Amino acid sequence: MTSAVDRLLTGDAGQIPRADARRNVERLVAAARSALAEVGVEVTTQEIAQRAGVGKGTFYRRIPSRETLLQVVLEEVLGEILATADRALADPDPWHGFTDFAAAYVRLRAESCGANEALGGAGIPGLDRLLAEIRTRLRQLVEAAQSAGRMRRDITWQDVAFLLAGVSTDTGTIGLRAEGDQWNRNLRIVLAGLEGQGRSD
Template identity: 70%
Template sequence: MTAVDRLLAREPGPTPRADARRNLERLVVAARSAVAETGVNVTAQEVAQRAGVGKGTFYRRVPSLETLLQVVLEEVLDEAVAAADRALENPDPWRGFTEFAAAYVTLRKESCGVNEALGGAGSCDLERCLGDLRERLRELVGRAQDNGSMRADIPWEDVAFLLAGVATADRTIGLTAAPDQWHRNLRTVLDGLVARP
């Protein structure tokens, strides 16, 4: 379910006009980009400006910034689950896993930014999303290990932490991350996970 659909489901009633739905879509896109760039300091005013709507329109369409961020977080996690489902359909378990890993790292960085902006507050649907994601990751790792393409001595839970460590801060010990730093980190992690003949 998309963030827009989640917002609409919270307020049952007549189907909104097309322009109202477009405003909601713009607010969701704006919230995702604002959190990615601003982080925890994102405001309703900034999201409204990025969406090209007034603050009044923001509050007519969305009960609160927290509500908007919550549905955005759930949407991002659902996208990660969908990426895992696509990876599970790949006949090559290792290729499926590596495709998921790349998608997951980018979505995880976004979801962590939204969750941080929410102050770590969760919902029942958030727990469902996380449970679905854990189950998919366990399956992906299991498939790759069963066919011999991934090292069998690494528990799937460790893989979750390895992937979480791929997305880095912009700076560390006085060094600035390269624009493709997460790609380079991911290649190193995958190189450590692949089974050697």
């Protein structure tokens, strides 16, 4: 997949961008990625520009719009998750492949507010194809693990999608504060419940 930086630079009619232009786009992409993680999809142009250390004028000279930048960055992030899923599908041990994917997927949802919102259907334009591909990969991973007798057969791949989405946790509940790795503890509990020997009960 073409990088977010290269995709944003292709609008110059095939011309090779100046080094300073590339550096500014690289800064804006990195800033957008960190802002998406911390703030979410409502992050403003001003916030991204400040994080990148550039003015709003530079932002709009290099980027068509805030929405375009967020879409391209989220496409890159979801593309990385798809690549993880493809590696998991190639694993000769279907359960190991599934658990590796599950850990990467849940970590992303826990650590990036924007990615979590996009995966939850926040309505970011242009992501439908990638979300459909992630659904397909998840179904394939679940079916492979079930066929190998490593995952319970009394659940559907859709059940697994909701379980993985639910593993990410809020920072607090009933007066308790979550540890930084609470999502990992939650995931281990969920995986223990999913693992089985082809049971139908």
